[in-house]
Amino acid sequence: MNKNTRASSKDVAREAGVSQATVSYVLNNAAGIKVKPETREAVLLAAKKLNYHPNLIAKSMRLKKAMSIGIVSDKSISSFMFMNVLEGIKDALIPRNYTMTLCFNRSQEIEDAEHINYYRSNRIDGIIFAYADISQEHIDFLSEGNIPYVVIHTNIKAETKHLVKTDMSKSIFEAVSDMKNKREGTIGYMGRSVGNKDSPRFQGYISALEKCNLPMEDKLLINIPAGEENNLSYFDNYFNNLGYIPSAVLCDCANLAFSLFKYSAEKGIKIPQDMAVAAIGTSNFAPRSNPSLSAIEAPLYEMGYTGCNMLFDVMKSNSEGNVVVLDWKYVEREST
């Protein structure tokens, strides 16, 4: 394991009594090359005996590939989301024996950005922007420079040809109809997105109600501003104003639902018997709350996996462009 005593493919060749080329053929399972079984065995044995690990820098050099991709993210991303996307990327990387190089985006100048530098100096073969804030200007720069990249984001403003984005309308519909099927009644909605024409969450709720032939009234809505998720008095107002307990409530983020759980426990409202609760949003706590939270969740892992595979397409064929839309998932748990 000592750095200067590591075995090279030459050593393996000598040990196995074959040429270096044969070692390479065997160890890489080179396509279209036939190797006698006993030769193969000998090579494999020698490699094991010498504890041989191919030097990837040398391979990289020869192949003119960095065998690594750069990951650019945003400082503010939650680690839960980041890690899940990364897991997906990772699984797409493993079969290709690629690594992830973390890039920091500190410079204002695109030219000086770390990922650009890394690409130019052959340290990475392509770039994934995972939930990173990326400007149109930046994207254009990459396109013009022929730098392989993919953007993974749930709602990106800039126009880009290589994109993995998401759609939550189907899964909101799924959640709403699930709740409707389980108990007749009305379905309320709470959160910061109430009334917001541009919010896919709120709009998803509205059109789900329509499709399900459920009544839509202002009383069923309550706007709870960001940061007020833990303020239980909003719930008092909501139920007092409504005058009854609706059969279900959809929250536009998970924390709001957890807060509602607490309120309900205090008031003796049983979930899901008296009222079902579902949330739109991804949280690592959803499976562990009491009751566990049924939620409409971003396909984080798939976004990473798909995005990474897409990047390899771009790197290989210089793909013209590809926009993939992944559906969010309705994950049914105890609260509905």
Next chain:
Amino acid sequence: MNKNTRASSKDVAREAGVSQATVSYVLNNAAGIKVKPETREAVLLAAKKLNYHPNLIAKSMRLKKAMSIGIVSDKSISSFMFMNVLEGIKDALIPRNYTMTLCFNRSQEIEDAEHINYYRSNRIDGIIFAYADISQEHIDFLSEGNIPYVVIHTNIKAETKHLVKTDMSKSIFEAVSDMKNKREGTIGYMGRSVGNKDSPRFQGYISALEKCNLPMEDKLLINIPAGEENNLSYFDNYFNNLGYIPSAVLCDCANLAFSLFKYSAEKGIKIPQDMAVAAIGTSNFAPRSNPSLSAIEAPLYEMGYTGCNMLFDVMKSNSEGNVVVLDWKYVEREST
């Protein structure tokens, strides 16, 4: 910028009318080598003209260094902490032109761990465990294998020779005496660590009280279990039981303090005029709350920076071992 038309140092040499060696000397500011100013100029000009970026894979190969270090972390780490540690690592990496390779720790077998593989195949020169759960067995494996590593952690159980850890006692004392100096009275403590002999937070509070000659009573303490930070009824109990508003309260995590802010606002308790509040713990929200939160914070950036520099020592000299203890910092804001 196109991959197959990138200029090499050979191209620069030809353009400048010098040899490849001279290009290398100039671009690396090779120590002990004198180059005529006009030659240097010519090289620099040619490099700029051809938009030359040295191929780091080739450099890596020649130098027999991967020029990257592996980062191993824990899935559960908060992104705020992770990112801050990473920033520190990054700043230690930049002057050395090193990159960060992200490692996932999925395998149960140490032998198969990604960072071990990466090291053996020359993809990384060393490993930083940043807030990662690492077993004694694992550390011993690294030591025996002579694999350069450093552990960065606030409280690690395993014994390790290359460690950056922290101490919060001084800064807790600082916070307590600051609050005492500002207003006479008693200083309470709340949180999950109350009564815990092994908690550096609670113990830090206890010994700070002693040093400051402040009274210590059970009534000044309240145990608020994890997950109950938003349950304001604990505060009711606390103040009712105590019978008065203490001059200050120390919370053992930031979220608890934010909750206390909310409670105080409802009850008309002015912070810091009626009661000062400080917290032990790192939160990105502390500077932005209302009032902003005085807090005892982990030196995240410094931990990363110090740990990374330490790793380079290990890689260079095979350092025998080094344990650095960094102090937490008392950051005074509006709430005290």
Next chain:
DNA sequence: CTGAAAGCGCTAACAT
């Protein structure tokens, strides 16, 4: 002060 040349460890024509 600068150049020629070797060589890092690997892969892939090409030759046998």
Next chain:
DNA sequence: ATGTTAGCGCTTTCAG
């Protein structure tokens, strides 16, 4: 079916 060999782009002795 396997071996020979050139060469990826760089750094660095060694010569001049």
